[in-house]
Amino acid sequence: MILGLYEAHLPVRDLQRSIAFYKGLGLKLDHIVDEKIAFLWIVEEQSWLGLWQAVQVGLPYHPSIRHIAFHVSLDGLRESVAWLTERGFTPRKAFGFERTEPFVMPIAQYAHAKIHFNDPDGNSLEFITKLDNPLGAQDYMYLSEWETLINDRGFILK
Template sequence: MIKGLYEAHLPVSNLKRSIEFYKELGLEFDHSVDDRLAFLWIEKDKSWLGLWETDKVELEYHPSIRHIAFQVSLEGLKNSVSWLKSKGYEPREAFGFEPVEPFVMAHDNYAHAKIHFNDPDGNSLELICKLENPKKITKRMYLSEWEKLNSNK
């Protein structure tokens, strides 16, 4: 029945500024409604992000209400820190990891590599990709450490 996530929504204080921010990240603007709601494609005709201009942006952050994780390739993730900085955005600390490079959160059969940053309203954004975990590693570590542990050398 369920095939994927079609849309997610975030509160923003300035719709025009937020549209430009998300376009800079590579999302494609589709349309706006009544100058207070805009939709941008994350993946054309598959999933989009709704941005709602509101004065309720000051809600205390919690990942269940103000967080979006964007799937990227491993190569894209490896370049994410410099890519974000080249656009004037700063990666941020998450789960005790400094934003010097992506980090890995592993589980028995798989892992995720990720980096976190915020949009102009403090909404939490994440670039993430799934990794195989053939060695069943469960420790959290930076991506460069993960790659050394999983190399065949």
């Protein structure tokens, strides 16, 4: 029945500033409604982001609201800090990691590698990719440490 995520929505203070920000991430503007709502394709014809201009944007952050994770390739994640920085976006620390570099959170037979950053309104954004966990690792670690651990044991990350 469910084939994937079609849309997500975020509140923003300045619609034009937010459109520029998300276009800078590579999203494509599809249309604007009443100069207060914009829809941008994340993956054209598959998934989009709705931005709603609002006076009340500063809700306290909680991961269940005001958060979107964008699926990226492993190679894209490896390059994410430089890619974000080149565009004037700042990766941020998350989950107790002190360095702003991608990190891995294992879950049983798989893991997620990710990096976090915010949009201009403080909405939490994330680049994420799913990884195999052939060793059954359970500890959170930086992606560079994960790759060393996996490669030293003769496995290849895909």
